[in-house]
Amino acid sequence: MTKQFTFLLIIAAALLTSSCNRKGGAKSSRDDYTGWKYNDQEWGGFEKKDYEGQVNAPNMVLIEGGTFTMGQTDQDVTFEWNSLPRRVTVSSFYMDETEVSNSGWRLYTDWLKNTYVSYPQVVLDALPDSLVWREELAYNEPFVETYFRHPAYDDYPVVGVSWEQVEDYCVWRTDRVNEMLLIERGILNPSPDAKDSDVFTSGSYLAGQYQGNVRKNLKDYSTGGERPVSFTDGILIPSFRLPSEAEWEYAALGLQGNQSSDRDELITDRKIYPWNGTSARYQKRNKHQGDFLANFKRSRGDYMGVAGNLNDNAHITAPVRSNWPNDYGLYNMSGNVSEWVADTYRPLTSQTLRDSENHDLNSFRGNLYRELVLDEDGRPVEKDSLGRLKYRYIDDEEIGGRENYKKANLIDYLDGDDDEMVSYEYGIHSLISDNSKVIKGGSWADRLYWLSPGTRRFKDGDKSDKTIGFRCAMTRVGSPGGNNAPGGQYFDEKRKKVKRRYK
Secondary structure, three states: OHHHHHHHHHHHHHHHHHHHHHOOOOOOOEOOOOOOEOOOHHHOOOOOOOOOOOOOOOOEEEEOOEEEEEOOOOOOOOOOOOOOOEEEEEOOEEEEOOOOEHHHHHHHHHHHHHHOOOOHHHHHHHOOOHHHHOEOOEOOHHHHHHOOOOHHHOOOEOOOOOHHHHHHHHHHHHHHHHHHHHHHOOOEOOOOOOOHHHOOOHHHHHOOOOOOOEOOOEEOOOOOOEEOOOHHHOOOOOOEEOOOHHHHHHHHHOHHHHEOOOOOOOEOOOOOOOOOOOOOEOOOOOOOOOOEOOOOOOEOOEOOEEOOEEOOOOOOOOOOOOOOOOOOOOOOOOOOOEEEEEEEOOOOOHHHHHHHOOOOEOOOOOOEOEEEOEOOOOOEOOOOOOOOOOEEEOOHHHOOOOOOOOOOEOOOOOOOOOOOOOOOOEOOOEOOOOOEEEEEOOOOOOOHHHHOOOOOEEEEOOOOOOOEEOOOEEEOOOOOOOOOOOOOOOOOOOOOOOOOOOO
C-alpha cells in the first residue's frame, strides 16, 4: 500500500510540474550542445523559457503569409502604370479585423489628456482634423461637430488622422497592450494615476527605467530572488505598426479561400476584389442575393441608393463591422474608408521593377534605420519627458563595411530619380515627395474601380482626409502558421480542419 501511495505521489508531482510548465513556468532542461543545466542556480541560472507562443492581441487576426501576384488585377483604366503585377512573398503577420474606430481613437486622446498633464500640446497634436468634412458647395457642418465626438458614430472608422498621427498611435497602443499583459499576469498592478514621464512604456520598462506598482516579479534563477520581465521572456508583444503595402494587399485579397484543398498550392480563382466574382453584389441564391458587399459610391450622385432600399445603408462611412468579412475575417478591406499603409509612394518604374526582383520577400519602401541613444556604458540614456526611450537616425557613414546594406535612409533608394530623364522635384515636375505615403482600398466616396486591392494612390503623410482611416498590423514571430502549426508551440497533428465560413 505504501509503494502504491508513493507511486501516486510521483505521478501527481509530475502532472503538477507539467501543468506549471504549460502555464508559463520555466522548464528544467539541459543545453543540447554542452549538457549544461538550464534554470538551475547551481549552474549559473542560465534560463530557457517554456515559451507559450505569441499572444493574439485584441482585435487582431493571424494572416498566414505566402506568395501572391501583387499589383493590378483589373484593367488599368487610369493608365497610370503604377501598379504593374509582380510576384512577391509576404511573411505571416497579424492584422486588425476592423478599421480603428472613433471610440478607439477617443480612448487614445482621453488617455493622453489624463496622463500628459504638463504637455497639452501632445493632446492637440493627436486630435483628428474635423474640418476635413467641409466642402465649398456642400453642407457638411453637422459632421464637423458630431462625427468624431457623438456616440452615434462610436463604431464608425476614425478619419481626419494623418499618417504621422497614426504612427504615434501605434506606439501608444503597443505600450497599453503590454502594460495590460503584465497586469493580467499579476506582475504589475494598475497605475492609472501615473503622469508625464512616470507612465509605463515598453522600452523604459525593459531598460529598467520604469518600476511601476509591482505586484510580483518573475523568479530569477541566477540569484534565487525576483526580476522584472525581460525581452527574452517572450511575454511582451512586438510593436503595433501600419501594414506594408504588400501585407495590406495580400490580406485584402484573402486568396486562401480559393485553394482547392489544404494539401496543394493551387489557387483556383484569382480575385479582383476581396470577394469572388466581378460584381459588388452578393451572388449566392438566398435572402442576401443582390446585397452590396461594400460601402462605395455607385455612380454620380448615388452614395446609398433609394429610400426604402438603401444599397449599402451608408451615406458616408459605415460601422467598422459592416458588410461581409473576407476569407481572413477582415472587414471592409474595400470600401468604407481608404487606409494608410507604411510605404512611401513611388510609381513602379521599369528600374524599380527590375531591382525589386532582389527584394521580393516582404517588399517595402520607406526604411529609415535608427538606434537607441546610449550612454558611455552602453546603456540607454534617461527616458524623455513622456517616459519614452530616445532614438536617433543613423548616417550612411556609420554603416561601415556592411555588405547587406549601404544606406541608412532608403526612402528614395532605386526609385528611378537617378536618371536625368526622371525627377521627383515636388511642385516642379511632380506632386510626389519623400513624404508621400501610399493609401489603399476605395472609400465610401469612390467608384468601384478603386475597391480592387491592387489599386494605389498617395497623400502627404502630414495631411488627412474624410475618406482615409487605418488599421494596425503586427509582426508574427516564430512559426508562420501560428502556435498550432508545425514549428509552433501547440502543434497537434490531430487538430481538426478549420472550415472557412466565407467563400
